[in-house]
Amino acid sequence: MSDSFQDALAGLADIVGDKHVIASGPDQEPYVVDWRGRYHGRAVAVVKPGSTAEVASVVKLCAARGLAIVPQGGNTGMCGAATPDDRASNVVIRLDRMRAVRDVSPLANTITVEAGCILAEVQAAAQDVDRYFPLSLGAEGSCQIGGNISTNAGGTAVLRYGPTRDLVLGLEVVLPDGRVLDGLRALRKDNTGYALKQLFIGAEGTLGIVTAAVLKLFAPPRSSALALLKLQGVEQALEIMQRLRGAVGDRLGSLEIMSRSQIEAIATTVPHVTIPFELTTPWYLIVELTDTLAGVDLNEPLAAVLAEAMEAGLTEDAVLASSLAQAKAIWAVRHSVSEGNKRSGYVVSHDSVVPLERQAAFVNNVEARIKAAVPHANVVMHGHIGDGNIHVVALIDRVHCQVPDATAKLVAEINEIVDDETAAQGGAISAEHGIGITNRGRLARVADPLDIELMRGIKQLLDPNGLMNPGKIFAVGGVRR
Numbered sequence: 001m002s003d004s005f006q007d008a009l010a011g012l013a014d015i016v017g018d019k020h021v022i023a024s025g026p027d028q029e030p031y032v033v034d035w036r037g038r039y040h041g042r043a044v045a046v047v048k049p050g051s052t053a054e055v056a057s058v059v060k061l062c063a064a065r066g067l068a069i070v071p072q073g074g075n076t077g078m079c080g081a082a083t084p085d086d087r088a089s090n091v092v093i094r095l096d097r098m099r100a101v102r103d104v105s106p107l108a109n110t111i112t113v114e115a116g117c118i119l120a121e122v123q124a125a126a127q128d129v130d131r132y133f134p135l136s137l138g139a140e141g142s143c144q145i146g147g148n149i150s151t152n153a154g155g156t157a158v159l160r161y162g163p164t165r166d167l168v169l170g171l172e173v174v175l176p177d178g179r180v181l182d183g184l185r186a187l188r189k190d191n192t193g194y195a196l197k198q199l200f201i202g203a204e205g206t207l208g209i210v211t212a213a214v215l216k217l218f219a220p221p222r223s224s225a226l227a228l229l230k231l232q233g234v235e236q237a238l239e240i241m242q243r244l245r246g247a248v249g250d251r252l253g254s255l256e257i258m259s260r261s262q263i264e265a266i267a268t269t270v271p272h273v274t275i276p277f278e279l280t281t282p283w284y285l286i287v288e289l290t291d292t293l294a295g296v297d298l299n300e301p302l303a304a305v306l307a308e309a310m311e312a313g314l315t316e317d318a319v320l321a322s323s324l325a326q327a328k329a330i331w332a333v334r335h336s337v338s339e340g341n342k343r344s345g346y347v348v349s350h351d352s353v354v355p356l357e358r359q360a361a362f363v364n365n366v367e368a369r370i371k372a373a374v375p376h377a378n379v380v381m382h383g384h385i386g387d388g389n390i391h392v393v394a395l396i397d398r399v400h401c402q403v404p405d406a407t408a409k410l411v412a413e414i415n416e417i418v419d420d421e422t423a424a425q426g427g428a429i430s431a432e433h434g435i436g437i438t439n440r441g442r443l444a445r446v447a448d449p450l451d452i453e454l455m456r457g458i459k460q461l462l463d464p465n466g467l468m469n470p471g472k473i474f475a476v477g478g479v480r481r
Contacts, residue, residue, distance in 0.1 A: 005044045005088075008065055012047050012091070015057045020097070022046040031092050034083045035076055036342060039437055041084030043070070043092045050097040052172060052180060052211045058093060059209065060178030067091050068467050069176070071205035073147025074118070076139040078338075078349060079436030081151065081204040085471045093209060095146055101125045102212065109217040110169060110186040115146025115210050122215070132220035134161040138335040146210045152202030154432030156334070159386035160253045160290075161218070163432060164201065170214035171197040176207070176463040186214045199458065204434050205469040207462045221253070221290035225298035226321040227306060228330050230281040234360040236314040237285045237385050240305070241356075244287065247305050251298065253290040255386035256334050259283055262380035265395065266333060266340035273336045276329040281316050285385070286334060288327075337382045341393055345378070346401040348394040348411050350418045351439075354427030356388050366392055366421045370414055376400060377414070389431035392418055419446050435473045443473065 013021045022028050023045055031046045033039065044067065049055045062069050070092045072082040084090035095116035103112040106129045113122055119140040126133040135148060137155035147153075149171070154163045161167065170185040183197050200208055231237055237257055244252050260282050267275050277284075289298040299320060306318045321327040341347050354362045367379050376397065383390035394414050401407040419429055419442055435443050444452070456474065459466075470476045 004065070008061070008067060008091075009045055011061050012045055012058060015061065016047055016049050016054050020048040020050070022048075028092075031072060031075065031094065032084055034080045036078075036347065039080040039083040040086075041070075041090065042086055042088050043084050043090040044088060046092040046094060048094045048097050052098075052174065055093065055095070055098075055174045055209055055211055056178045056180050058091070059174050059176065062091050063177055063465070063467060066465070066467070068470050069093060069209075070469055071095075071146075071150070071209045073115070073144035073150070074139065074142045076143045077147065077151055077436060078351070078433040079438040081434055081436030081469070081472050082147065083437065085476075095144065095209075095211070098211065104129050104131075104217075105186065106131055106217075108186050110214055111217055112184060112186070112212065112214045113145055114212045115144060115149070117145045119143050119145055119148060126217050127220065130220060131217040133167075133215060133217055135164060135167060138338055145213060145215075149201055149210050149213055150203060150205050151434045152432065154384065154387075154389065156254050156256055156384065158384055158389075158432075159255055160250060165198070167216045168197060168201055168213055169216060171200055171210055172212040173197075173200050173208040173210055176465070176468040180211075181208070184212060184214050199462075202434065204436060204472050206459060206472050206474075207468065209468075219292040221292060222294040223291040223296040223298055224253075224288060224327070225302045226286065226288045226327040226330060227302055228277055228319045228321075229285040229287065229306070229309070230277075230316040230318070231283040231285055231314070232281055232316065233283060234363050234385070234390075236309075237283065238356065238360060239312075239314055240285065240287075240309050241386060243305050243309065248289055248298075248301050251289045251291055251301075252287075252386070254286065254288040255384070256286040257283060257381075257383060257385040257390065258286075258334065258337070259379075259381040261378060262337060262340075262382045262393075263333060265344045265378070265380055266336045268340075269343035270336050270340045273332050273340075274329060275333060276326065277319055285315075286330060334382070337391075341380065341395060344395045346396040346398050346407070348377075348396065348414045349433075350392040350415070350422075351389070351430045351433040352392060352418060352422040352427050353387070353389045353431035354422060354425040356386075358425040358427070359385060359388060359390060362421060362425045362427070363390055363392070365424075366418055369417045369421065370394055373413055373417060374410065384431075387431070388427070415442055422446075437472060440471075440473055440475055444475070 098116035
């Protein structure tokens, strides 16, 4: 290690303490490799500050020495946005130690938390005051709220509550030069100029480091009903959704769809998950109704809509959950898709969003085109049909992915099919996963040049030296795959 790097390590240790700096070596492995094991980077240090002041001091030191800064939450992202590239001058900043719940206000329906809080901890803190934080996804036991904000995470409750962007009232952000933008205001109405917080939500750590946030809370669901429907096609799911919205309105909390091939992948590779229903049709739809009033019988209106759907030939069969345990078993299948896919082979995943009425055409066309181009691909799908976001995933046997160049060509071919079909249906290539490393080339190919120009302009304004999470969203340097 060079003398300059040794000096940097000493300076970082002075700020956060020796035990909170991990120098290069095997102890860094969990922080320089993404959770799928696809991207492997390097870092002169992994630093774990314990306060916003320490984050700011670390960033100032890095900026003064020209060290690249890689903010990292729980490292559960899908696109490599939290993984350093292969330059030796990276400093990974983890916020694990910043897990304080600074304030909870049942009156204002807000919670103020530090960015290192695990999502499940935020949910629990809200529950302690009889409130509800609705962001929910498969990694909620390990992902951090700062990462959720930086990727504008979606999850299974977007239909009713919106994505993370809709849940944030205020942010505290350390800028690339170490200054702290204090926007922790719990205001529902604030029209004083530009909404600066929106720049950092979904920016994947390329414009600054979110260190704390004021989040919206809601009254908790006290009544619920859940059903699993067996369908022949996405067209039927869309018609059922329309009927549900007309019958129950905002009580429709979640609407999640999975292909049979997706569930079969889970059944084969995730032994601790039991499939609590027989696989007899190509598609499966989870419908959940919720109400904030206790004692409301939601099974009755749900059963009425399902009976009409069956009479109209829209569903082959429906399983109405008769207990909380049965409902959890059904949700466990949905929340196991990432784990099941990862274990099933090399994953080529997509995060397309298209207009609701175009979803059926999208899934039918894209599946046919992938199978025609790559016959050995197992095409599985799952997603949030209520907001137009169906994830198309091609699972490739790893025997076909031994040669990196050939694998890259195969992935590019599949990506091009999905992206072209997404564009043809009037959609976008990322609904909730972001760009990171995985999708930056795709973004450059399909995005409006003016969009790219404006985004680069914002990046140049806030991070003129390009030190904040380089190589994410825009290509800079290289990453070993």
